Amino acid sequence: MPQNVLVTGGAGYIGSHACKALAAAGYVPVTYDNLSTGWREAVKYGPLEEGDLMDRAHLDAVFARHQPVAVMHFAALSQVGEAMREPGKYWRGNVGASLSLIEAAVAAGCLDFVFSSTCATYGDHDGVVLDEQTPQTPLNAYGASKRAIEDMLKDFGASDGLRSVVFRYFNVAGADPEAEVGEFHDPETHLIPLILDAVDGKRPALTIHGTDYPTPDGTCIRDYVHVMDLVEAHVLGLEWLRGRESARGAEVFCLGTGSGFSVREVIDQAKLATNRPVPVTEGPRREGDAVQLVSGSKRAGEVLGWQAKRSTLPQMIGDAWRWHQTGGYGRA
Numbered sequence: 598m599p600q601n602v603l604v605t606g607g608a609g610y611i612g613s614h615a616c617k618a619l620a621a622a623g624y625v626p627v628t629y630d631n632l633s634t635g636w637r638e639a640v641k642y643g644p645l646e647e648g649d650l651m652d653r654a655h656l657d658a659v660f661a662r663h664q665p666v667a668v669m670h671f672a673a674l675s676q677v678g679e680a681m682r683e684p685g686k687y688w689r690g691n692v693g694a695s696l697s698l699i700e701a702a703v704a705a706g707c708l709d710f711v712f713s714s715t716c717a718t719y720g721d722h723d724g725v726v727l728d729e730q731t732p733q734t735p736l737n738a739y740g741a742s743k744r745a746i747e748d749m750l751k752d753f754g755a756s757d758g759l760r761s762v763v764f765r766y767f768n769v770a771g772a773d774p775e776a777e778v779g780e781f782h783d784p785e786t787h788l789i790p791l792i793l794d795a796v797d798g799k800r801p802a803l804t805i806h807g808t809d810y811p812t813p814d815g816t817c818i819r820d821y822v823h824v825m826d827l828v829e830a831h832v833l834g835l836e837w838l839r840g841r842e843s844a845r846g847a848e849v850f851c852l853g854t855g856s857g858f859s860v861r862e863v864i865d866q867a868k869l870a871t872n873r874p875v876p877v878t879e880g881p882r883r884e885g886d887a888v889q890l891v892s893g894s895k896r897a898g899e900v901l902g903w904q905a906k907r908s909t910l911p912q913m914i915g916d917a918w919r920w921h922q923t924g925g926y927g928r929a
């Protein structure tokens with residue numbers, strides 16, 4: 598019988614791709630999502646349980662109904678600018694909601710947990726490449742809330758035997774190469790979809806947030822990883838956890854490629870991938886942005902056997918462009 602995995606945020610960008618990867622690996626992804634930022638149409642590979650993580654009674658009923666063997670927890674607020682303006686929303690919406698989920702999972706005896714964390718937990722480290730040991734000094738309530746959830750997972754590991762894998766993502770990009778699901782935020786704040794909006798005239802131009810950073814071309818540097826590579830790591834992490842009967846506590850893995858690209862380099866690649874011009878304007882720095890976030894870790898490869906097979910800029914932008922041309926969700 599196929600086994601169920603509870604996927605919070607399964608109607609969102611990364612969660613929907615994770616559902617596709619889980620289904621391909623023989624699991625049934627059960628999406629738990631309040632559809633505040635996710636899309637009903639993105640739930641294609643298993644059932645949708647519509648609900649809020651703060652609704653503990655509903656969560657308990659969902660655990661009882663589906664008896665999941667594990668949880669993949671993607672549901673989160675993730676906009677740095679908003680987190681700077683409204684930190685309470687992030688402490689409640691990320692930390693409070695995750696506490697409710699973890700307690701429900703423990704109460705249900707569902708003790709294998711895969712968590713989506715972020716390199717935003719690191720803050721600025723002066724151009725140093727980052728790995729699992731780098732101190733976490735987040736610059737904003739988004740990164741701080743994710744770090745707090747990592748701590749929570751460790752505590753519940755010690756007290757209740759919760760076994761978790763924590764993935765610290767670098768910049769997730771691209772889309773399902775078959776364009777069944779993709780990135781579609783409202784409002785959109787991420788670089789590549791905003792570039793593609795500028796390419797096809799949905800926006801007048803892409804604004805570069807800061808051109809005076811201490812980098813070779815003055816723009817911020819990020820490590821971009823293809824969303825399909827990223828979700829494959831989650832399936833590997835899940836299977837690794839389930840194969841380790843005696844494990845407990847939180848195991849951390851960075852998910853990046855080790856290559857950093859500046860905003861201008863991404864724009865140049867987008868011109869090539871779309872074969873169209875990218876209208877650009879230069880603006881001030883965006884509050885809360887680190888200068889450079891690049892992974893120096895090989896741990897996911899060494900321990901989980903993960904390889905970032907599709908994470909080249911041409912492939913990520915090409916797949917994002919193919920998805921972009923479908924018009925996204927909510928289309929007539």
Ligand code: UDP
Pocket residue numbers: 677768786787788789791803804805806807817818819860883886
């Ligand atoms: N960026 C930009 N213009 C935009 C959106 C993003 O110059 O309209 C820059 C941003 O400052 C950062 C990089 O692109 O250096 C990636 O930003 P994104 O929001 O995609 O991801 P983040 O690194 O914040 O997670």
